[in-house]
Amino acid sequence: MSQLLSEFRRPELLQIVALTLRVTGAALLLATLSGVPIGALLGLVRFRGQRVITLALYTGMGLPPVVVGLFVYLFLSRGGPLGPLGWLFTPAAMIVAQAIIAFPLVAGLTMSAVAGVDHAVREQVFALGASRWQSAWTVLIEARVGVTAAIVAAFGGTISEVGAVMLVGGNIEGQTRVLTTAIVLYTRQGEFAMAMALGVTLIAVAFGANVLLLRLQGRLRDR
Amino acid sequence: MRHPQVSRAFVLALVLTIIAATAALAEAQAASSPGVLRLATTTSTADSGLLQAILPAFEKLCACRVDVIAVGSGQALAIGRRGDADALLVHSYKAEVQFVADRHATQRHDVMYNDFVIVGPQADPAKIGGKTSARDAFASLAAAQAPFASRGDKSGTHTAELAIWAAAKVAPSGAWYRSLGQGMGETLILANEQRAYALTDRGTWLSMREKLANLRILVGGGSLAENHDSNLRNRYGVMAVNPETHPGVNVGVARKFVEWILSLETQRAVGEYGVKRFGQPLFYPDSDEWKATREVTVKVGANARTFTIADLQALPRETLTNYGPVGVKVGLVGPHSWSGVPLEELLQRTDPTVGETRHAGSRIRLTSSDGWTATLWWSELFGRVPRGAALYNVKGCNECHGVDGEGTAPSGKRPAPALARRTFALGRVTTILRAGRDAHAGINPYTEAHVSAADLQSMLSWLQKPTLTIRGDAYQAPPGRQAVLLAFERDGRPITGREGLLQLVVGPDEFAGRYSHWVKTVELVR
Numbered sequence: 001m002s003q004l005l006s007e008f009r010r011p012e013l014l015q016i017v018a019l020t021l022r023v024t025g026a027a028l029l030l031a032t033l034s035g036v037p038i039g040a041l042l043g044l045v046r047f048r049g050q051r052v053i054t055l056a057l058y059t060g061m062g063l064p065p066v067v068v069g070l071f072v073y074l075f076l077s078r079g080g081p082l083g084p085l086g087w088l089f090t091p092a093a094m095i096v097a098q099a100i101i102a103f104p105l106v107a108g109l110t111m112s113a114v115a116g117v118d119h120a121v122r123e124q125v126f127a128l129g130a131s132r133w134q135s136a137w138t139v140l141i142e143a144r145v146g147v148t149a150a151i152v153a154a155f156g157g158t159i160s161e162v163g164a165v166m167l168v169g170g171n172i173e174g175q176t177r178v179l180t181t182a183i184v185l186y187t188r189q190g191e192f193a194m195a196m197a198l199g200v201t202l203i204a205v206a207f208g209a210n211v212l213l214l215r216l217q218g219r220l221r222d223r
Numbered sequence: 224m225r226h227p228q229v230s231r232a233f234v235l236a237l238v239l240t241i242i243a244a245t246a247a248l249a250e251a252q253a254a255s256s257p258g259v260l261r262l263a264t265t266t267s268t269a270d271s272g273l274l275q276a277i278l279p280a281f282e283k284l285c286a287c288r289v290d291v292i293a294v295g296s297g298q299a300l301a302i303g304r305r306g307d308a309d310a311l312l313v314h315s316y317k318a319e320v321q322f323v324a325d326r327h328a329t330q331r332h333d334v335m336y337n338d339f340v341i342v343g344p345q346a347d348p349a350k351i352g353g354k355t356s357a358r359d360a361f362a363s364l365a366a367a368q369a370p371f372a373s374r375g376d377k378s379g380t381h382t383a384e385l386a387i388w389a390a391a392k393v394a395p396s397g398a399w400y401r402s403l404g405q406g407m408g409e410t411l412i413l414a415n416e417q418r419a420y421a422l423t424d425r426g427t428w429l430s431m432r433e434k435l436a437n438l439r440i441l442v443g444g445g446s447l448a449e450n451h452d453s454n455l456r457n458r459y460g461v462m463a464v465n466p467e468t469h470p471g472v473n474v475g476v477a478r479k480f481v482e483w484i485l486s487l488e489t490q491r492a493v494g495e496y497g498v499k500r501f502g503q504p505l506f507y508p509d510s511d512e513w514k515a516t517r518e519v520t521v522k523v524g525a526n527a528r529t530f531t532i533a534d535l536q537a538l539p540r541e542t543l544t545n546y547g548p549v550g551v552k553v554g555l556v557g558p559h560s561w562s563g564v565p566l567e568e569l570l571q572r573t574d575p576t577v578g579e580t581r582h583a584g585s586r587i588r589l590t591s592s593d594g595w596t597a598t599l600w601w602s603e604l605f606g607r608v609p610r611g612a613a614l615y616n617v618k619g620c621n622e623c624h625g626v627d628g629e630g631t632a633p634s635g636k637r638p639a640p641a642l643a644r645r646t647f648a649l650g651r652v653t654t655i656l657r658a659g660r661d662a663h664a665g666i667n668p669y670t671e672a673h674v675s676a677a678d679l680q681s682m683l684s685w686l687q688k689p690t691l692t693i694r695g696d697a698y699q700a701p702p703g704r705q706a707v708l709l710a711f712e713r714d715g716r717p718i719t720g721r722e723g724l725l726q727l728v729v730g731p732d733e734f735a736g737r738y739s740h741w742v743k744t745v746e747l748v749r
Contacts, residue, residue, distance in 0.1 A: 078306035078471045086471065088307050089261060089292055170292035173275075188408035189270050190434035 007197035012173075017201060020178040023091050024159045027098030031106045031154055036147060039110025040140050043117075057111065060104025065097075065157075069164025072097040076168065089170040094178070097164040102154035109153060113146020114139055148217035152210055159206055179205070258287045260476045263300075263308035265379055266406045268459070269293035271426045271505050277492045281483050287476055295406070297377030303327055303462070306469030309477040312484070314379035314424075314459045327469070328462035332485055335493050335506040339383055339455040340428060340443030342411070342435075343369070343420035351420075352441040355451045358390045360442045365393040370419035372410050375402030379457070384422045387454055411435055424457050426505035429497070446503050458509070461485070485510035512741055519709065522746040523574035530569065535711055538564045538572075543708060563710030567604045569745060577747065578605040581626040583616025588748050591741040601747070604707060609692070611685025614678050618669070628686050643689045649680060709742060 007013075042053065074080050076088040076096070087093045117139050125135040140147065162180035169176030171185060179202040186195035268274050269291055278289050292299070292308065296315040303311045304327050312334065313319060319331045341351065341360050349369035351360040364371055365388075373395070374381040388395050401419065403410055407427045414421040415435045425447065428440070443450045461484055463477035483489055490508035497505035518531045530538075544560040566587065570577045585601040602613050615621060615628065623639035624630055630641030640662075653676065655661050659668035674682075711718060 078469060080305075083306075083471065089290060170290070170294075172290040172292060175288075175290050185270075187412075188266070188406045190408055190412055190431045192434075 003193045004197055004200075007194045008201075010194070010197075013197070013201065015174065016177055016179055016182050016198070017205060019091065019176075020159065020180075020202075020205065023094045023165070023178060024098060024155065026095045027102055027158055028151065028155055030095070030099040031102035031158075032151055035103050035106025035150070035154075036110050036140070039107035039147075039150070040114045040136060040143075042107070043111040043114025043143075044122075044136055044139060054111070057104050057108040061108045063101065063104065064163075065101050065161045066163030066167065068100050069097050069167035072100065072164065072168050088168060089172060089176060091169070091176055093168040094165045094176060097168050098158040098161065101161060101164060102158050105154040105157055106150050109150030110143070110147050113143040113150065116146065117142045145217060148213060152213050155209055155213070156206060159209070160202065258476075260285075260287055260289045260310060260473060260480055261292065261308045262289055262310050262312060262480070263292045263294065263298075263302040264312040265296045265299060265314055265459075266293050266408070267314070267380075267424050267427050268312055270406075270408060271430050271497070273426075273493065273496050273506060276496050277489060280489070280492070281480060284483060285476055285479050289480075295374070295376045295378030296382070297379075303464050306464060306471055309464055309473040310480050311462045311464065312459060313462075314457055315382050316458050316460065318382065319460045319462065322462065326465055326467070328465050331460045331462050332481060333509045333511065334459045334461045334484055335490075335509045336456060336458045337425050337504075337506050338443060338447050338450045339380065339422055339457050340425050340440045340450065341420060341422055342414065342428060342438045343441045344418040344437060345439055346418075347441055349420070354442050357387045357422075357442055357452045357454050361387050361391040362393060364420055365391065365395060368397065368399040370399050370417060371395065371401065372414040372417070372419040372421040373400060373402045374407065374410050375404045376406070378407075380407060380422060380424055383454075383457065387422070390454065411438070414438060426497070429501045429503070429505060447507065459506070485512055487512060511743070514743065519569075519742055520744045521569050521573040522744065523570060523577050524747065526574040528573040532711060535564050535709070538568060541565050541708055543710075559713045560715070561708055561710040562712035562715070563708035566599070566707045566709055566745065569709060570604070570747065574747075580609070580612040580616065582747065583613050583626070584619065584621055585747050585749050588744075588746050589742050590744045590746070599707065609681075609685050609690075611681035611683070612689065614674070615682045615685060618674055618678075618682075620682070628689050642686050644687060646687060647683055649676075649683060652683065653679060709745070 042050065042057075072093060073088065075082050076085065076093050077083055078086075078088070085092075087096070121142055122135060122139055125138050130138065160180060162184060165176070165178055166181050166184065169178070169181065171177050171181040177185070179198055183195050183198045183202070186192070186198065262274075264274070270293070274289075274291055278291070282289055292302065294302070296313040296318065299308070299311055299313050300315065300318055300322055302308045303322065304325070311319075311322075311328070322328055323331050339357075341357060343349070343351065349364050349367035351363050354360045354363070363369075373384060401413075401417075403413060405413070407423055408431060410421055411423055411427065411431055412434070413419065415437045418437060420441075421438075425443065428435075442452070443455055461481050463474060463481050464472045466472055466474040490510050490513040493506050494504050494508045497503070518529050519535075520527060520529045540562050541564070542560060542562045545558050570587070576582075582601050582605070587599040587601060587604065589597045589599075591597075602616075606613060616626065620628075620642075624642045625639075628641060628643035630639055630643075655663045656669040656674065656679070657671075659666050
């Protein structure tokens with residue numbers, strides 16, 4: 001136990017946590033900014049081919065992260081179409097992969113939340129003379145609990161993901177080593193105390209981030 | 224209907240995203256800048272802590288950052304094949320040679336080695352403990368169907384394992400053979416848990432030994448010196464990815480890295496790593512530069528001897544004072560005082576008959592680890608033979624008439640008569656030689672510059688009685704020839720650093736100026 005505690009004092013721990021939050025945070029913001037509007041649109045509007053898109057989104061929610069990692073790897077590799085960017089084995093590649101993993105979760109769950117808003121609300125808003133954008137915004141506000149849940153789910157999915165970031169990031173010390181890949185490394189080396197310390201940290205970070213998000217959700221709900 | 228708080232949150236989110244995206248872009252830019260070396264390597268070099276110990280010196284030297292991507296050798300080579308790494312440090316010799324053959328790299332260099340050992344449960348149910356051959360041990364494991372944990376990941380260790388199975392003529396399969404597709408650490412941990420056998424590199428074993436209480440080394444002994452199976456040798460190679468086939472790679476830094484890791488200082492650091500903690504090195508330096516400077520191999524005919532630095536220091540030494548070889552950059556090598564072993568001494572100790580006249584006309588070739596050669600004439604060192612004999616050989620008469628004038632008909636050459644123990648008229652011989660006619664028709668004329676009348680007289684008188692006994696007129700090597708040194712000290716201090724520990728220094732006279740460093744072999748050639 002004392003050994004476990006001393007592992008927390010390792011200087012690299014803080015750096016790994018910081019990088020994890022930066023990568024997951026950036027990926028989550030990208031996924032939220034693209035996923036929430038698209039999810040809301042799909043929840044509000046009816047059009048041809050919508051079912052196909054919905055199906056694709058739901059499939060995407062269950063997409064194996066390591067497959068996403070493989071595709072991103074091949075795209076960003078020097079031999080791939082985006083090779084000249086030189087993003088492979090950098091945090092940028094990890095952000096791209098995690099954003100792709102998070103996007104279907106955000107969009108799909110937002111769509112469900114928006115679709116679940118009472119039709120009466122929308123009609124009421126229209127009756128009050130709101131524009132299309134205003135009414136969409138209002139419906140989104142009504143669905144805020146579900147939308148926050150979508151973001152929380154996406155956060156949990158990305159911060160705990162290991163296969164894709166290992167592939168595209170390369171687990172480079174000080175550059176692309178995040179909590180999950182570090183846990184894999186230390187377990188491989190038989191340094192279970194350090195692996196455990198990182199695991200506890202990961203859970204704590206996830207817990208803390210969820211508390212923050214839920215408090216935001218709570219504040220929104222209380223209004 | 225506006226929700227100011229939510230709007231504020233939205234704006235905040237937007238700002239944060241822009242910051243994050245900018246940061247990500249900046250980071251990506253930094254990663255592809257010339258200041259970064261992407262090194263794809265095996266898990267063993269990283270997990271053992273070696274790279275962490277030695278890389279800071281390189282990062283300081285090149286003012287760059289090294290991104291270490293530690294994966295199996297198979298994956299590291301695959302990363303290199305796509306041009307996603309600038310340099311590779313791996314241990315899968317055949318695959319490395321193929322990598323070069325496929326032009327993904329122009330050259331592969333030996334860097335270091337260690338060895339593989341076979342570990343297994345303390346109780347050793349398959350009774351392989353004490354076997355000296357990995358092949359026999361594997362055959363016993365297969366016969367006993369003893370649980371075996373294989374990396375199964377195309378890594379260097381996995382490749383080595385498969386080669387041993389092939390040598391044992393076993394195609395491993397069945398429930399006892401567990402192909403994991405995992406790294407070395409995971410494989411050892413699993414073997415420890417399941418009381419299975421496994422092949423591991425000694426470095427990873429040593430660094431994890433405390434956590435593997437159920438396992439012990441069964442084949443390979445307690446250190447590399449006790450490992451007698453050459454199939455268990457584990458060689459690491461380094462390659463810079465070829466910029467011609469992969470234009471995106473950072474070739475400048477990659478080449479610097481290759482040069483650096485092969486250099487003496489780095490090699491020494493490699494050899495010292497882990498000694499304090501484990502009582503033995505985890506890796507043994509193996510670069511050409513390192514090998515060349517630890518020992519020199521001397522070959523005379525079928526005789527060959529290897530002298531280590533310690534051997535050389537124990538031999539009688541000569542010192543050449545205040546001397547700087549000509550033809551070398553000023554300041555690089557002199558003037559200094561050089562101490563070392565006369566080359567003659569080394570050759571004599573390798574083959575006591577090296578001074579015999581039959582070797583006259585031979586050359587002494589010194590080869591450096593970087594391929595550079597320097598050449599000396601045999602006569603420069605062993606001139607204390609009858610002058611006529613030395614001249615006869617140096618001037619090439621031996622080519623057709625035999626080293627002792629016995630006459631020969633070598634294949635591809637026209638038969639030449641025996642000259643030994645015969646009396647010739649000087650005037651007649653001079654005419655034939657100078658004009659290249661009669662018996663010498665078709666042979667390049669020997670002018671006065673080639674062979675003086677006095678030289679010719681010496682040769683002819685020697686041929687009348689061709690022995691090595693010196694009767695008055697001896698061919699004396701120019702003075703200072705004892706100062707043809709294989710030097711290991713400069714200005715009283717051991718030669719270190721990039722110049723290599725062993726340097727050829729040729730003393731001050733008309734033969735001087737030849738200089739060579741990193742001397743690896745000294746060979747008498749015809």
